[in-house]
Amino acid sequence: xxxxxxxxxxxxxxxxxxVILRCVPISNHxxxxxYRQILGQKVEFLVSFYNNEISEKSEIFDDxxxxxxxxxxxxxLKIRSTKLEDSAMYFCASSADFNTxxxxxxxxxxxxxx
Amino acid sequence: xxxxxxxxxxxxxxxxxxxILNCDYTNSMFDYFLWYKKYPAEGxxxxxxxxxxxxxxxxxxxxxxxxxxxxxxxxxIVPSQPGDSAVYFCAASSxxxxxxxxxxxxxxxxxx
Numbered sequence: 001x002x003x004x005x006x007x008x009x010x011x012x013x014x015x016x017x018x019v020i021l022r023c024v025p026i027s028n029h030x031x032x033x034x035y036r037q038i039l040g041q042k043v044e045f046l047v048s049f050y051n052n053e054i055s056e057k058s059e060i061f062d063d064x065x066x067x068x069x070x071x072x073x074x075x076x077l078k079i080r081s082t083k084l085e086d087s088a089m090y091f092c093a094s095s096a097d098f099n100t101x102x103x104x105x106x107x108x109x110x111x112x113x114x
Numbered sequence: 115x116x117x118x119x120x121x122x123x124x125x126x127x128x129x130x131x132x133x134i135l136n137c138d139y140t141n142s143m144f145d146y147f148l149w150y151k152k153y154p155a156e157g158x159x160x161x162x163x164x165x166x167x168x169x170x171x172x173x174x175x176x177x178x179x180x181x182x183x184x185x186x187x188x189x190x191i192v193p194s195q196p197g198d199s200a201v202y203f204c205a206a207s208s209x210x211x212x213x214x215x216x217x218x219x220x221x222x223x224x225x226x
Contacts, residue, residue: 056212
């Protein structure tokens with residue numbers, strides 16, 4: 001069964017450093033998303049991406065964040081200068097087509113900013 | 115952002131009995147609703163969904179009911195099994211490709 005994969009599973013970084021979180025969405029999917037969950041809080045939307053451009057972003061997704069689909073399979077989230085409050089689980093998701101809006105999630109990357 | 119609410123932080127059910135998880139929403143633009151199951155340190159796993167044009171959708175042991183007038187949906191699991199023990203999230207969307215808005219989750223414990 002196709003699934004969304006994410007690497008790394010855990011990333012530890014120093015405050016102010018850049019991190020890149022990687023995702024491989026399900027291959028025939030068209031929409032791609034990043035969400036995050038800070039410990040003890042809700043899963044919250046960061047950004048959606050369709051047709052090689054951002055379709056929606058949340059208030060959290062400020063200039064420190066960027067997304068890219070560098071090739072036909074990868075989807076990346078970059079945080080340019082990490083802050084302590086960026087520590088969270090980051091989930092990538094993808095959805096398929098115009099008949100369903102079910103989003104399928106990857107296993108997540110735990111980002112720890114020290 | 116309280117557009118999707120799951121008011122019960124936890125639920126404990128005996129194996130074999132029915133589990134009912136509830137979810138309320140406030141945004142009338144939501145037209146697609148999903149339930150996800152999540153284990154610690156893993157991503158949400160899709161369980162079942164329902165479109166706003168329906169009031170019920172069933173998949174095996176899982177049934178989701180939607181009451182649009184009350185802006186309420188529920189997930190029924192019957193019979194409940196110990197492997198169902200997890201956090202269950204309700205989520206809602208207002209159209210294709212749009213973001214999901216999640217509830218806070220309900221921890222389900224199924225006792226054997």
